[in-house]
Amino acid sequence: MTFFESNESNFFEIDGIHLRIWEPNLIVLPIPENRSDSSISVEIVEIKVYLINNTPNPCHLNPNQTLIPELLTSDGQVLQGQITLDEAVDELQRNIPPQAAFGIWLRQFVSNLAQWLKRSETIVFAPRLINSGLRIPLTLALRLIWQNNHLQLQVINSPNSLSKVFRFLDKTWFFNIPQPESYQLRFIWGNYGESESSLDPPTEETVSAVQLATQFVNLRLIEPVVSHNSAIEVDGIHFETLMPERVLILPEKKRGIKTRMELGICITNNTSTAVRFSLFATIIPQLVGADGQLHFQGYYRRGTKRPSESDFPLVMPGESFTLFPYSELSWRKLDPFTLIIEAGDGGYWNLDGLKAGIYQIQLAYNNKYTVQEIEIYDRESLNTNLIEGLWIGMVSTPKIEFRLV
Known part of the structure; x- marks a missing residue:
């Protein structure tokens, strides 16, 4: 490992x-x-x-x-x-x-x-x-x-x-x-x-x-995993983008009307040792249009969320961890449709300029911090704990093709 x-x-x-x-x-x-x-x-x-x-x-x-x-x-x-x-x-x-x-x-x-x-x-x-x-x-x-x-x-x-x-x-x-x-x-x-x-x-x-x-x-x-075109394996760690529904109906062009989008990432530990991952603002969406062009990707913050221990799962050998961040499609006045994906730290990713057509999307893992001192706030003891031994890397999974209609 x-x-x-x-x-x-x-x-x-x-x-x-x-x-x-x-x-x-x-x-x-x-x-x-x-x-x-x-x-x-x-x-x-x-x-x-x-x-x-x-x-x-x-x-x-x-x-x-x-x-x-x-x-x-x-x-x-x-x-x-x-x-x-x-x-x-x-x-x-x-x-x-x-x-x-x-x-x-x-x-x-x-x-x-x-x-x-x-x-x-x-x-x-x-x-x-x-x-x-x-x-x-x-x-x-x-x-x-x-x-x-x-x-x-x-x-x-x-x-x-x-x-x-x-x-x-x-x-x-x-x-x-x-x-x-x-x-x-x-x-x-x-x-x-x-x-x-x-x-x-x-x-x-x-x-x-x-x-x-x-x-x-x-x-x-x-090369992607042969049996999973949306997965890649790195040193025994299997990353896969999940999207159960590949055809989505765009919402009405009215304020407050939204379409939920199921988009997630699954991390499987195929090694012989337990591995801990950081899922606190480390899952980044990437969207490509039918013309092969990268869409605008903006990050915005609604508030601040403290990291909790659940944001750093310990995945045992042979086990998996799946995360589906909240995602939705909506329409804004004088603008095409927008896809919002929560980042997990109080902010969200904003992908603009969407319309009916074919797209490719992925959720990539990107944790750049070393064997790790991330402070976790403990309400009971009023102390901070350290989460160590986090898997480090920037892994881009194969993109999933879907259609907006």
Whole structure:
């Protein structure tokens, strides 16, 4: 039995600036079916990379530099990546939530305002400026797809809204995968191509170190379980998305009218030892339309829910645990239909822009915290307990196809 943990020491830091993949050390993607309609036979997962300024001074990003993915085989060989930009990828990027760009703007605005009030002097907003102690989140999508009977991994960089700030961030990298196996993935912040020129004059505060890189994470590509097209097994742990009803009738276009949706995940322990899982805000929905495009995925919070021991089930050998989070379809005025799925921590996932048609959906497990100190509030003793030994990883199950009518 293998537990995967983040390696906090495995970072490359240059003068207080470093990159970090904000995901578990293990990322698992199922290999999609090799079908003629490759637009829908696709597996996509979103990851985040943070560029963090731990220095006492603000720094500027070089606009000619970008995130460059590096993929290694199990024997340490570097796979040659290529860069492309086409309509299909552009469309996928537009469907990735542009929250990162707004987040950058908001944090910079608040930070600049605070400094202005403190020093009583005007500060000009610079989109490429990272103030001391701040971090910029960059959202990427990893997409597995068949192209001319060859399996291809596409690394789709940040939303197009950021390309106005960082040149080359709207590009997509792709790697031809020779065979399903375990790979190592990391990102380097550097110049794409041979040109080292910049629109901004170089300064000591400009981040331009080609060697700046994230930690390596394990990327495992696995065939789905033969007897369950909606399941995948990782080191003896079986993950399966459940959806008993595959044809759903959309509710009337009236306020308050809703259609319940049964959508769940089943985790089976096929190992010889008991394994504990975190189900507290770790089950993440992913929705793909008939055109193969990722739908907007927003997280919103209604309130705050304390974790309880039931959120961390201990699954014995040969046993399973099933979770069906509350899910519903509803209509909003001047908007298509919306799917809401509770996250379990007082918040919910919101998937917008739905209409009649064919979709693919999954519930992925994503627990990035190490062998674990999660505090559980005990009403009787008024103390906190620690839940340890949680299974670590980001596992994307094969998607289930369903129809809205």
